Amino acid sequence: MKNQEAVLCNKKDVVPNPHGMIFVRISDILIRMVKAPILAIAILLTVVLPTQSFGSLRSVEFTIYPDGTTHVSQQAIADPTEPELKVNLFGKSFDNFIAQDENGLLLSFEIEGKVASVQTFGASSVSIEYDNYDLISKKGKIWTFTIDSPVDYSVTMPDEATIVDISNPDNIDTIDNKHVSLLKGKNQIEYFFNTSGPALSAFNTINQVKSLLDEANSKKIDVSSIQEKLEMAVSAYDNKKYTDAENLAHEARTLAEQKIAEAEVNNQNSNTIDWFKNNIVGIATSIVAIGGAVSAITLLLKKTKSVVKKTMGPLLSKEETETESISESEIDEPITLEMRDDDKQLVSYLEKNGGQAFERDLRKKFLLPRTTMWRAVKRLERQGVIEIQKKDFQNLVRLKTKGDSQ
Numbered sequence: 001m002k003n004q005e006a007v008l009c010n011k012k013d014v015v016p017n018p019h020g021m022i023f024v025r026i027s028d029i030l031i032r033m034v035k036a037p038i039l040a041i042a043i044l045l046t047v048v049l050p051t052q053s054f055g056s057l058r059s060v061e062f063t064i065y066p067d068g069t070t071h072v073s074q075q076a077i078a079d080p081t082e083p084e085l086k087v088n089l090f091g092k093s094f095d096n097f098i099a100q101d102e103n104g105l106l107l108s109f110e111i112e113g114k115v116a117s118v119q120t121f122g123a124s125s126v127s128i129e130y131d132n133y134d135l136i137s138k139k140g141k142i143w144t145f146t147i148d149s150p151v152d153y154s155v156t157m158p159d160e161a162t163i164v165d166i167s168n169p170d171n172i173d174t175i176d177n178k179h180v181s182l183l184k185g186k187n188q189i190e191y192f193f194n195t196s197g198p199a200l201s202a203f204n205t206i207n208q209v210k211s212l213l214d215e216a217n218s219k220k221i222d223v224s225s226i227q228e229k230l231e232m233a234v235s236a237y238d239n240k241k242y243t244d245a246e247n248l249a250h251e252a253r254t255l256a257e258q259k260i261a262e263a264e265v266n267n268q269n270s271n272t273i274d275w276f277k278n279n280i281v282g283i284a285t286s287i288v289a290i291g292g293a294v295s296a297i298t299l300l301l302k303k304t305k306s307v308v309k310k311t312m313g314p315l316l317s318k319e320e321t322e323t324e325s326i327s328e329s330e331i332d333e334p335i336t337l338e339m340r341d342d343d344k345q346l347v348s349y350l351e352k353n354g355g356q357a358f359e360r361d362l363r364k365k366f367l368l369p370r371t372t373m374w375r376a377v378k379r380l381e382r383q384g385v386i387e388i389q390k391k392d393f394q395n396l397v398r399l400k401t402k403g404d405s406q
Contacts, residue, residue, distance in 0.1 A: 056076060056077040057074060057075075057076050057087070057088075057150060057151050058075040058076060058077055058125075058151070059074070059075045059151065059152075059153070060072070060073070060074050060075075060090075060149055060151060060152075060153040060154075061073040061153065061154050061155075061156070062090075062135075062145070062147065062153065062154070062155045062156070063155075063156045064136065064145060064155065064156065064157055064158055064161070065158060066158045066160065066161075066193065066203055067203075067207065068133070068136045068138060068143065069131055069132070069133055069136075070091070070131070070132045070133075070135045070136060070145070071129065071130075071131055071132075072089075072090055072091075072129065072130055072131070072132055073127070073128075073129050074087065074089075074090075074127070074128050074129075075125065075126070075127050076125070076126050076127075076128070077124070077125060078118075078120045078123050078124055078125060078126050079120075079124075080120070080122045080123065080124050082120065083119060083120060083121070084117055084118065084119055084120065085117070085118045085120045085123075085126055086115055086116070086117050086118075087115070087116045087118060087126070087128060088114060088115060088150075089111070089114050089115065089116055089130070090132060090135060090147065090149075091114075091132035091133075091134050091135050092114065092134050093132060093133050093134055094111060094130045094131070094132060095130065095131045095132075095133070096129075096130055096131045097109065097111065097116070097128070097129070097130040098128065098129045098130070099116070099118045099126060099127070099128045100126070100127050100128075101120070101121070101123035101125065101126060101127075102123060102124060102125040102127075105121075105123075107119055107120065107121065107123070107126065109128075116128060135147060141192045141193075142164070142190055142191070142192055143161075143190070143191050143192065143193075144188055144189070144190050145188065145189040145190075145191075146187075146188050147186070147187055147188075148185070148186045148187075149182075149184050149185070150184055151184050152173065152181070152182065152183050152184050153181075153182055153184070154179060154180065154181045154182070155179070155180045155181075155182065155189065156178060156179050156180075157178040157179075157180065157189075157191060158178070158193070159178065159199075159240065160193050160194060160199055160200075161178070161191045161192070161193055161194075162191060162192055162193075162194050163180075163189060163190070163191045164190050164191060164192060165188075165189075165190040166180075166187065166188070166189050166190075167186075167187055167188035167189075167190075168185065168186065168187045168188075171183040171184075171185055171187055198242035198243045198245070198246045199237075199242040201246050202233065202236075202237050202242050202243075202245035202246035202249055203237065205233075205246060205249035205250055205253055206230065206233055206234060206237065206245070206249045208249075208253055209226070209229075209230050209233070209249055209252045209253045209256060210230070212226075212253060212256035212257065212260065213226055213227065213230065213256060215256075215260060216256055216259060216260055216263075219260065219263050221259050221260065221263050222259075223256075223259075225255060226252055226255050226256045226259065229248055229249075229251050229252035229255060230248075230249070230252045232248045233245045233246075233248035233249040233252055236248055339383070339385075340379075342366075342376065343376060343379060343380055343385075345366070346362065346366070346376055346377075346380065347380065347385060347386075347399065349362070349365060349366075350386070350397065350398075350399045351399065355398060355399040355401070356396060356397065356398035356399065357396075357397055358391075358394050358395065358396055358397070359373060359374070359377060359388075359394070359395040359396075359397055360394060360395075362377075362397060377395070377397055384400065385399065385400065386398060386399055386400060387400055
């Protein structure tokens with residue numbers, strides 16, 4: 001006979017047999033086999049895994065900044081016996097997140113979606129703060145703050161903002177200057193800025209400096225001095241010292257622009273130096289080639305000058321003694337057959353001098369300028385009294401004889 005296992009069961013599960021054998025229902029055995037592990041796992045998870053709970057939100061405060069950023073402050077009640085607290089956040093984007101207990105001790109956290117899981121370490125109250133960028137929208141000059149809070153909340157508006165509409169005015173609890181207290185639920189606050197003068201200028205300049213700061217960081221420029229000036233400007237603006245904030249922001253902007261410009265110049269110089277380094281061989285080769293060409297040209301010019309001097313020297317020396325020619329256009333006197341007295345004196349001198357004389361000697365004799373003598377000679381030549389011949393590159397003036405052709 002085979003060995004059999006004994007399984008506890010209810011009497012109703014036992015089926016009597018006339019032959020004296022006991023039968024147990026198989027379905028009951030399977031159910032008990034499945035339930036036992038599940039129960040064990042549930043007990044293990046209860047003991048090992050930490051418990052989590054959603055904290056009860058106590059209060060919410062919203063602070064709106066002129067650039068459209070919203071600073072959110074939330075306080076939630078925590079159970080000291082539970083190690084972790086879950087808190088629902090407002091908006092979709094979160095920055096500068098901080099979690100603290102009631103004693104100001106910083107707590108570790110993780111954010112998944114719109115829920116923050118905070119390790120409480122026995123805290124009874126948890127405060128969280130963060131910046132949000134999607135609770136406010138802008139259309140034209142109108143800014144809109146949209147919120148849906150499960151508890152009553154307060155909103156602090158910017159100093160230069162003017163509220164033009166609250167979508168659910170029945171939810172208004174109190175309005176005190178720039179502080180608005182609202183009851184829980186959905187609401188929208190529409191507002192615009194009536195800023196003018198130093199406040200607006202400081203605000204715009206501060207935003208410009210922030211953009212320049214990002215550009216400087218991207219170019220790996222030391223921005224410590226710029227950051228310091230910017231922080232001073234923001235502090236002055238927050239304290240409503242708008243003129244000081246404007247001046248500090250201008251200084252920060254000027255400093256940032258100078259550093260960016262210097263970085264660009266240095267980068268260009270560096271690129272130029274690198275180019276020279278990479279092309280030094282080619283540059284040297286070009287300089288040598290140019291120097292050789294200049295030397296060859298200089299040598300060629302010297303040789304050419306020497307040849308020209310030897311060839312043209314005698315001609316040039318003679319030309320220096322040659323009387324400067326005068327065009328006939330300079331002769332403005334009319335042709336006349338009647339001889340002038342000065343022409344008669346000239347002809348008389350030629351007759352006494354053997355019928356000829358160089359024009360140069362005639363000028364010396366009659367003390368006449370070259371042009372005047374030239375005109376007189378040309379007049380007599382037109383009248384057929386004399387003829388002009390070239391001799392040793394000089395003008396020889398000779399009286400015509402009877403045998404000369406007219």
